[in-house]
Structure formats: structure tokens, C-alpha cells
Amino acid sequence: MEQELSVDEVYERLREALDRDSRDPASTRGLAERFWPVTADRPLERRPGPKGWLAFQVKRVLRRLMRWYVEPAFAEQRIVNDALLRLVDDLSRRVDELERR
Numbered sequence: 001m002e003q004e005l006s007v008d009e010v011y012e013r014l015r016e017a018l019d020r021d022s023r024d025p026a027s028t029r030g031l032a033e034r035f036w037p038v039t040a041d042r043p044l045e046r047r048p049g050p051k052g053w054l055a056f057q058v059k060r061v062l063r064r065l066m067r068w069y070v071e072p073a074f075a076e077q078r079i080v081n082d083a084l085l086r087l088v089d090d091l092s093r094r095v096d097e098l099e100r101r
Contacts, residue, residue, distance in 0.1 A: 032085055038074050 005013075044063070046056040 029085075032088075038077050038081070039071075 044056060044059050046052050
């Protein structure tokens with residue numbers, strides 16, 4: 001069972017997670033670069049047995065049928081993610097420059 005947290009505990013965890021000095025910027029950037037190209041092409045996993053085989057085939061067909069619908073949204077999301085990463089890089093460069101002054 002999950003432990004219930006108070007609002008103060010949740011706030012403190014969020015504050016720690018957002019603390020700029022507590023994270024390595026290179027690892028955070030690497031994580032962002034790893035996940036920015038969103039796509040519908042995730043590998044399908046097949047479960048054992050006949051039900052697993054049938055579910056796998058249904059998922060393959062549904063993926064092909066829905067591609068026309070979801071891929072444009074993912075393309076737009078990739079554009080937004082790329083723009084945000086560039087913006088963060090620019091802001092980081094500006095902050096570093098101001099800190100040097």
C-alpha cells in the first residue's frame with residue numbers, strides 16, 4: 001500500500017527535485033535529448049500463449065490504422081520539444097554569462 005504524504009512533504013520533494021544546483025545539467029540534458037523525439041513506434045511486446053499472439057496481431061493492426069491520426073500530433077510535439085530544448089540551452093548560456101560577470 002502506498003504511503004500518504006502531507007502537502008508539506010510533497011512540496012518539499014518537489015522543491016528538491018526542482019533545485020537547480022542539486023542536479024547535474026549534463027545528465028538532465030542527456031535525459032531530455034533521449035526522450036524529445038516522441039513517436040508512436042514503440043516496440044510491441046508479445047505475451048506468451050494464443051491470447052498473447054492474438055492481442056499482438058490486434059495491436060499491430062490498430063497501430064497501422066491509428067498512425068494517420070496520432071503521428072501529426074507527435075510531429076508537432078517533436079517541434080515543441082526541440083524548440084524548448086533550444087530555449088533552455090540559450091537561457092542556460094545567458095545565466096552562465098551573467099554569473100561570470
